[in-house]
Structure formats: C-alpha cells, structure tokens
Amino acid sequence: xxxxxxxxxxxxxxxxxxxxxxxxxxxxxxxxxxxxxxxxxxxxxxxxxxxxxxxxxxxxxxxxxxxxxxxxxxxxxxxxxxxxxxxxxxxxxxxxxxxxxxxxxx
Amino acid sequence: xxxxxxxxxxxxxxxxxxxxxxxxxxxxxxxxxxxxxxxxxxxxxxxxxxxxxxxxxxxxxxxxxxxxxxxxxxxxxxxxxxxxxxxxxxxxxxxxxxxxxxxxxxxxxxxxxxxxxxxxxxxxxxxxxxxxxxxxxxxxxxxxxxxxxxxxxxxxxxxxxxxxxxxxxxxxxxxxxxxxxxxxxxxxxxxxxxxxxxxxxxxxxxxxxxxxxxxxxxxxxxxxxxxxxxxxxxxxxxxxxxxxxxxxxxxxxxxxxxxxxxxxxxxxxxxxxxxxxxxxxxxxxxxxxxxxxxxxxxxxxxxxxxxxxxxxxxxxxxxxxxxxxxxxxxxxxxxxxxxxxxxxxxxxxxxxxxxxxxxxxxxxxxxxxxxxxxxxxxxxxxxxxxxxxxxxxxxxxxxxxxxxxxxxxxxxxxxxxxxxxxxxxxxxxxxxxxxxxxxxxxxxxxxxxxxxxxxxxxxxxxxxxxxxxxxxxxxxxxxxxxxxxx
Numbered sequence: 001x002x003x004x005x006x007x008x009x010x011x012x013x014x015x016x017x018x019x020x021x022x023x024x025x026x027x028x029x030x031x032x033x034x035x036x037x038x039x040x041x042x043x044x045x046x047x048x049x050x051x052x053x054x055x056x057x058x059x060x061x062x063x064x065x066x067x068x069x070x071x072x073x074x075x076x077x078x079x080x081x082x083x084x085x086x087x088x089x090x091x092x093x094x095x096x097x098x099x100x101x102x103x104x105x106x
Numbered sequence: 107x108x109x110x111x112x113x114x115x116x117x118x119x120x121x122x123x124x125x126x127x128x129x130x131x132x133x134x135x136x137x138x139x140x141x142x143x144x145x146x147x148x149x150x151x152x153x154x155x156x157x158x159x160x161x162x163x164x165x166x167x168x169x170x171x172x173x174x175x176x177x178x179x180x181x182x183x184x185x186x187x188x189x190x191x192x193x194x195x196x197x198x199x200x201x202x203x204x205x206x207x208x209x210x211x212x213x214x215x216x217x218x219x220x221x222x223x224x225x226x227x228x229x230x231x232x233x234x235x236x237x238x239x240x241x242x243x244x245x246x247x248x249x250x251x252x253x254x255x256x257x258x259x260x261x262x263x264x265x266x267x268x269x270x271x272x273x274x275x276x277x278x279x280x281x282x283x284x285x286x287x288x289x290x291x292x293x294x295x296x297x298x299x300x301x302x303x304x305x306x307x308x309x310x311x312x313x314x315x316x317x318x319x320x321x322x323x324x325x326x327x328x329x330x331x332x333x334x335x336x337x338x339x340x341x342x343x344x345x346x347x348x349x350x351x352x353x354x355x356x357x358x359x360x361x362x363x364x365x366x367x368x369x370x371x372x373x374x375x376x377x378x379x380x381x382x383x384x385x386x387x388x389x390x391x392x393x394x395x396x397x398x399x400x401x402x403x404x405x406x407x408x409x410x411x412x413x414x415x416x417x418x419x420x421x422x423x424x425x426x427x428x429x430x431x432x433x434x435x436x437x438x439x440x441x442x443x444x445x446x447x448x449x450x451x452x453x454x455x456x457x458x459x460x461x462x463x464x465x466x467x468x469x470x471x472x473x474x475x476x477x478x479x480x481x482x483x484x485x486x487x488x489x490x491x492x493x494x495x496x497x498x499x500x501x502x503x504x505x506x507x508x509x510x511x512x513x514x515x516x517x518x519x520x521x522x523x524x525x526x527x528x529x530x531x532x533x534x535x536x537x538x539x540x541x542x543x544x545x546x547x548x549x550x551x552x553x554x555x556x557x558x559x560x561x562x563x564x565x566x567x568x569x570x571x572x573x574x575x576x577x578x579x580x581x582x583x584x585x586x587x588x589x590x591x592x
Contacts, residue, residue, distance in 0.1 A: 009351065011329065012424045012465070012470075016466050016473065017466065018450075018471050019469050019473060020422060020453075020465050020466060020469040021426075021446065021449045021450045021451035021453055022450060022454050022457070022462055022465060022466070023428070023447075023451045023453065023455075024454055024462070028459075028462070032457075032463060032466050034461070035463055035523050035524075036439075036463070036467055036470065037522055038522075038523075038524050039414060039467060039523065039527070040467075040470075041479075041483075042411055042412065042524055043411045043415055043471075044197060044411075044415075045407070045411050045485075046247075046408060046410060046411050046412065046415075046480075046483045046484060046487055047301030048408075048571035049408060049483075049490070051483060051486040051487065051490070054199075054486040054489050054490060055486070055489055056482055056485030056486050056488075056489065057315045057485055057486075057492055058301040058314060058485055058538060059344075059487045060314065060538075060541075060568070061300060061301055061344075061346070061540055061568065062434060062493065063301070063346075063347075065343070066347075068318060068340060068342045068416075069344075076207050076208075079318020080207045081207070081432070082207075084204065084205060084207060084432075084433040085431075085432055085435035086431070086433070086434065086435065087436060087439075089233060093317060093431065093432055095431055095445055095448075096444060096445050096448055097445075098245070098444055098445055100387050
C-alpha cells in the first residue's frame with residue numbers, strides 16, 4: 001500500500017476539509033496535514049497483510065436487516081424540536097437563503 | 107472514602123427499608139461535594155432530577171410495591187448517553203447547550219429498576235481520546251494522583267467511582283474507553299459484546315464498535331447493572347435479539363478454567379509492575395485449578411491501524427449530523443453567507459482539535475480513490491482479527507493479559523496523537539471482533555513515589571458475558587486488589 005499511497009499535500013488536506021465541511025485556518029490545515037501523514041504512515045502497515053479473497057467485515061455478529069412491525073409510534077412534538085434548534089421562525093427552523101444568488105452550491 | 111457501600115448493598119438496604127433512596131442520594135451528594143473539587147469528574151450534578159427519582163423509589167416502597175433490583179442506587183452517566191430533559195454535551199462545544207428530548211434505553215432501564223441518576227460525567231469530546239484531556243469543559247484528574255490522567259474516554263465515570271462518590275457509573279467503549287480508565291483508576295470496567303446493550307441514546311462515534319457498559323468497584327456489581335441494561339431493544343436494530351441471562355445467578359460458580367495467554371500482549375514494553383501483576387494473578391488462578399496455554403493473536407500489531415480506519419470512517423459519517431442547523435451550536439450568522447459556509451464554520455468552531463483530526467482522517471479514507479486502499483483493506487483486516495479470536499477461543503475459555511502496558515500517564519505528557527492511539531493496543535481487538543472484555547484491578551505500581559493502579563483484561567467469545575464475569579469474579583475474589591482505594 002505504501003507504494004500506491006502518495007503523501008498528503010496541503011491541497012489534499014484542504015480538499016478533505018472541504019469534503020468534511022470543516023472550516024480550518026491555514027495553521028490548523030498544516031497541523032492536520034502533519035498529523036494525518038504520521039497516522040496514515042502507520043495505517044500503511046496494513047499493506048503488509050495478504051488480504052486476497054478476504055471478505056470485508058463491516059459489522060460484528062451475523063445479523064441481517066431486521067423488520068419491525070409497521071406500527072405508528074409517538075414522535076417528538078413540534079415544540080420539542082423547535083426548543084433545541086439554534087434559530088427558529090414561527091414553526092420553522094431558520095437557515096440562510098438556500099436558493100438564489102448567494103445560497104447553495106447548485 | 108472506602109465506607110461507601112456497593113451497588114447490591116445499597117439496593118438491599120433500600121429494599122429492606124433499612125435506609126431510603128433519598129438518604130442514599132443525600133449521602134452521595136455530600137460525597138460528591140467533598141470529593142469532586144479535586145477530581146472534577148462530574149460535568150453536571152443533577153440533584154433535582156435525581157431527588158425526584160429517589161422520592162419516587164421511596165414512594166413505591168411506602169406503597170408496598172417492588173422498587174426494582176437497583177432501588178436507590180446512585181449512578182453517574184457518561185456525558186454522551188442522553189437522558190430526557192437533561193443536558194448532554196459529549197464534552198463538546200457544539201453540544202454545550204443541548205437538552206435531550208428523549209431518553210436512552212440504558213438509562214430508562216436503570217430508572218425503571220429503581221436507580222437514581224445523579225448526573226453526567228466528563229469524557230473526551232465525542233468519546234475520542236484515551237485521557238479525558240480532550241474535553242471542551244475541563245479535564246479530569248486521576249483520584250490516585252492528581253497529576254495523572256484518569257484514562258479515557260470514560261475518564262469522568264471511572265474517576266467518580268474510584269474516588270467513592272458513586273458506587274457505579276455508565277461509560278461507553280469504542281476502542282477501550284471503559285476498560286482503560288477502569289484500569290488507570292483501579293476499578294472494574296466491562297465492555298459487553300457488541301449489541302448486548304442497546305445503543306439507543308448513546309451519541310454515535312463508531313457505530314459498529316460502540317458499546318455501553320458499567321464501571322463499578324467489583325465484578326458482582328457489574329453483573330447487577332448488566333442484569334438491568336442488557337437485552338434486546340426494538341429501538342436499536344443492531345441489539346442482540348436473544349434475551350440476556352441472569353448474570354448474578356451463577357456468578358460464584360467455579361470451573362477449571364483454560365486460560366489463554368496471548369503472546370503478543372506480553373510485550374517487552376509492559377511496565378515491570380504490570381508483568382508482576384499478571385504473574386501473581388496467574389498463580390492465584392492456578393491455585394484454583396486453572397490451566398494456561400500460550401496463544402497467538404498475531405494481528406495485534408495491526409489492530410490500531412485497523413481500528414483507526416474503521417472508527418474514524420464511521421465517526422466522519424456519524425458526526426456529519428452536527429451542522430449547527432437543527433440542534434447544537436451554530437456559528438454567528440454572517441450576511442449573505444451560504445448554508446454550506448455556515449455548516450463549515452459551525453463545525454470548525456464547535457469541534458475541538460482531536461475530533462477535527464478524526465473527522466479529517468475518516469473523510470480521507472472514505473474519499474474517492476482511497477476507499478479501497480484504506481477502508482476496504484481495514485474491513486478485510488477486521489475479518490482476519492475476528493477469525494483469529496474465533497480460532498483462539500476453540501482452545502481456551504477466556505484470554506488473560508494486561509489492559510494497558512503501563513499505569514496512568516501524567517497529564518500533558520503525550521502530545522503526539524499516534525502515541526496516544528497506540529496506548530489502546532490491547533483493548534481495540536475486542537471492539538473490532540465484537541467480543542466482551544473486562545478490566546479488573548490487579549495491584550499497584552510505584553510511579554514517582556505514588557501508588558498507581560494496574561488493570562488486567564479478560565476477554566471471552568461473543569455473548570460469553572456469563573463465562574467472562576464468572577472468571578473475572580473468581581480471579582477478583584482471590585485477592586483484595588479491588589478493595590484498594592486512593
């Protein structure tokens with residue numbers, strides 16, 4: 001794996017921060033680049049293993065999807081949800097403009 | 107502090123009317139008042155909510171009804187397990203004012219069983235850490251030596267039990283976060299099998315690894331808590347469907363154990379006192395008829411790499427929900443700012459450095475072009491680790507080894523994240539494989555003139571909690587190590 005894995009550049013780090021929706025300062029990006037490089041170097045030791053034909057295991061146990069009866073259960077009241085929202089307007093959670101010139105990323 | 111009675115003793119006395127739940131709560135609150143100034147384990151002492159619960163227990167007893175097996179037992183809850191109407195911060199700024207609208211299954215069952223939930227305990231932010239230094243609301247000190255960490259991420263839960271403020275606490279364990287602080291603080295900490303305790307209401311970190319479990323002063327108290335919190339739950343589709351057995355019933359049963367000693371856990375870097383503690387424990391087990399075999403967990407060296415790919419990948423996905431929109435902290439809104447910028451600023455300001463680092467790592471290993479090289483490879487390694495355990499358990503009942511290589515380190519002494527991650531070397535395997543594991547006190551080490559506790563870890567096959575608790579109880583009852591207090 002170490003052959004195929006390029007070291008992490010500052011541009012890569014910036015790209016990952018964008019994917020993670022994390023606003024990081026230049027200094028934080030640099031420190032992330034440094035730390036992630038060291039951790040990924042350690043992770044590269046997985047490349048020493050012969051994992052040919054090994055089935056990936058996402059989950060312990062042998063459970064499959066479980067079906068529950070289709071019964072209506074009580075849910076939160078609107079006011080409970082609004083009470084914990086950082087900004088509200090009437091019965092809605094307020095957010096910046098999503099559509100139009102400044103909103104969204106289309 | 108050692109005069110504090112245990113879980114079963116308090117429950118028995120409350121049930122028999124020799125004391126009341128309110129009296130037990132008052133005693134507990136005084137102990138917290140006296141003990142937590144120096145330890146700082148409690149995030150919030152919720153005395154009003156606790157008093158309401160205690161009064162209900164006493165009212166049930168006054169009516170002549172059954173108050174439940176944990177009647178009047180004060181219990182502390184890690185600050186990442188939600189309780190309705192109470193604050194859950196996960197040690198993070200992003201949830202600093204979050205009041206949960208719902209109750210976790212584990213705490214709901216504790217309350218139904220008569221327990222009194224006295225408050226929340228500090229933890230590393232979103233349970234990411236091994237020292238409780240990564241808590242946005244202040245660090246916790248080890249009750250044995252205030253210059254040292256209590257371990258983490260359930261450091262607050264371990265410290266308040268070790269200091270004798272409460273007889274039990276709940277923690278969560280994703281890679282060792284119950285067992286490592288239990289070892290560092292000299293108490294008993296159980297990570298159940300994956301799915302044995304419902305995760306409903308546990309704020310998710312690594313969903314395929316996370317487990318809720320008890321931190322107590324002895325194994326029997328751990329079994330008493332498990333009797334209440336374990337079992338299927340319709341709210342958690344990954345909870346194990348079969349009913350949980352009575353863990354107290356055959357706890358004192360003695361079996362001629364076959365104990366596996368993983369060679370890879372007898373590392374030359376283990377502290378001499380850890381090596382001595384293991385030898386001493388072996389001698390005690392041997393005197394009770396146990397036989398020992400050397401076994402190989404050859405994947406031990408690859409455990410941390412596997413774990414940090416799987417855990418951070420799952421964390422980056424789980425923590426995507428904290429965006430400052432529906433709940434949690436939102437960054438100050440700027441005129442003309444896009445929704446996406448608001449997400450990024452709320453998250454950048456709300457998460458601390460360790461959480462940001464893990465979200466970044468997890469996002470990277472899941473990103474286009476790296477998925478196969480990292481994530482898929484880690485899932486394959488996970489299968490190999492799982493199968494290796496399965497094979498080893500064909501030859502022995504339980505595995506025995508150190509919980510950690512060394513006693514608790516000094517606050518601020520580990521600055522490098524990878525070095526901190528490597529301290530979980532012996533504990534991550536159980537989470538990767540989904541098996542139960544327990545850490546019990548095994549003696550004291552002299553560290554710079556002070557006594558610091560050492561923990562030994564026992565591991566058992568998937569859903570083998572009964573055998574695990576029996577073996578741990580057998581080992582614990584043959585010494586006084588668990589009675590030592592700071």
